[in-house]
Amino acid sequence: MTRSRGIWFGAALVFAAVDVAYVLLLGSSSPRGPEEDLRSYLLTSAILASPAALAGALVWVAWRWRVGDRLSGLDGPARLLAAAVATLPADRLDWGVAMTAELAQVRRRRERWRFALGCTRTAVFPPRGHRAPVAAVAALAVAVAVGAALATGRALPELRVFAVTFAGLAGVLATVAVSRARRPRRPAPGLPIAAAGLVGVVASAALTGYYLRTDASVVLDRPNAILLAVALAAGLWLSLVPPRALTTSRRARRAGLGVGLAIAGGLALNAQLNDISAGQSIGLYILAVPVAALFLTAFFVTVADRSFWAGLQAAVWTVLTACLLGFAVYVVEAFRYWRAGVHPIDGGGIYGPVGVQLHEAIGWMLAAVPLIALPFAVFGAALGTLRGDPRDAVVRFVPASESS
Numbered sequence: 001m002t003r004s005r006g007i008w009f010g011a012a013l014v015f016a017a018v019d020v021a022y023v024l025l026l027g028s029s030s031p032r033g034p035e036e037d038l039r040s041y042l043l044t045s046a047i048l049a050s051p052a053a054l055a056g057a058l059v060w061v062a063w064r065w066r067v068g069d070r071l072s073g074l075d076g077p078a079r080l081l082a083a084a085v086a087t088l089p090a091d092r093l094d095w096g097v098a099m100t101a102e103l104a105q106v107r108r109r110r111e112r113w114r115f116a117l118g119c120t121r122t123a124v125f126p127p128r129g130h131r132a133p134v135a136a137v138a139a140l141a142v143a144v145a146v147g148a149a150l151a152t153g154r155a156l157p158e159l160r161v162f163a164v165t166f167a168g169l170a171g172v173l174a175t176v177a178v179s180r181a182r183r184p185r186r187p188a189p190g191l192p193i194a195a196a197g198l199v200g201v202v203a204s205a206a207l208t209g210y211y212l213r214t215d216a217s218v219v220l221d222r223p224n225a226i227l228l229a230v231a232l233a234a235g236l237w238l239s240l241v242p243p244r245a246l247t248t249s250r251r252a253r254r255a256g257l258g259v260g261l262a263i264a265g266g267l268a269l270n271a272q273l274n275d276i277s278a279g280q281s282i283g284l285y286i287l288a289v290p291v292a293a294l295f296l297t298a299f300f301v302t303v304a305d306r307s308f309w310a311g312l313q314a315a316v317w318t319v320l321t322a323c324l325l326g327f328a329v330y331v332v333e334a335f336r337y338w339r340a341g342v343h344p345i346d347g348g349g350i351y352g353p354v355g356v357q358l359h360e361a362i363g364w365m366l367a368a369v370p371l372i373a374l375p376f377a378v379f380g381a382a383l384g385t386l387r388g389d390p391r392d393a394v395v396r397f398v399p400a401s402e403s404s
């Protein structure tokens with residue numbers, strides 16, 4: 001199989017895999033009705049999933065274009081080591097250079113695999129001269145998780161699953177971050193993004209606890225509690241210690257932060273200006289504005305930085321900021337709508353079980369918005385590459401503005 005055919009065959013597999021995954025997600029969120037034809041239901045779901053599938057295929061093709069020349073001459077051990085080196089934090093890149101150079105001197109295949117596996121372990125779990133900080137952070141993480149379980153078990157049992165899961169995940173991420181860093185350093189995305197992320201996480205957790213405590217009808221079942229904990233822990237991780245691949249473009253970080261703040265602020269303004277008694281909802285805003293904003297942000301950042309990947313970075317920072325802060329906004333406004341007897345998404349009457357405001361906030365702001373909007377960010381970035389040399393924009397990972 002030629003390289004070109006291999007790329008497109010891989011793209012077809014990615015398209016099919018993403019399409020199936022989205023169909024399954026759609027099926028879990030909107031099950032087929034008892035009288036609905038199965039064939040038409042699956043066809044409709046597949047059509048709705050096609051933008052995400054196409055976006056996944058585009059990212060695959062772009063990635064293969066970028067790494068194809070570099071990986072084509074590498075054997076298995078060298079590819080494994082290259083993948084491991086890519087995970088190293090910025091202050092340990094010299095390790096990657098040294099390990100790659102040393103692997104080139106190893107000739108026998110068995111020794112190459114042994115050396116590559118050893119280097120991979122070292123890259124993923126770098127040794128430290130002093131293990132005390134790692135042990136201290138790990139012990140603190142365990143103590144916080146146990147404390148969260150005891151505190152919520154007595155004061156707010158409905159929040160216990162979320163609190164323990166979030167504390168555990170945050171503790172694991174903190175321990176890994178400390179073990180991989182040579183010394184403490186400021187958040188890689190910059191202080192503004194770190195601050196916005198922290199505010200979003202704290203506000204989301206605080207509002208969840210507040211409404212569970214003050215409104216007896218509100219529920220937070222185990223699946224949604226775990227989903228909320230995972231989403232907030234991931235947001236905290238991206239805000240403080242994201243992968244190096246997301247931090248190569250200053251323009252992407254600034255644009256993503258600004259647009260994300262605008263989306264969350266616009267949601268609050270839209271909800272406040274709506275006439276709830278007339279059935280004016282926030283559903284159209286949630287469905288349309290993030291999609292348009294991510295498409296345009298990814299397009300313009302790609303054009304400005306001449307890098308497809310910079311456009312995708314901008315989309316990630318936009319989603320991070322908009323969803324964390326937007327979740328807090330949605331929770332507050334959803335309760336205001338429900339007290340008026342109006343559903344916040346479609347403006348109709350309240351239907352379904354009572355007390356699921358938190359479930360809907362989690363489903364819309366932390367699941368639906370990213371899953372719907374991110375594919376259009378890929379389309380925007382892909383369109384932005386057409387303003388110049390598409391292959392150069394795909395191959396260029398560090399934007400021109402950062403490398404000059």
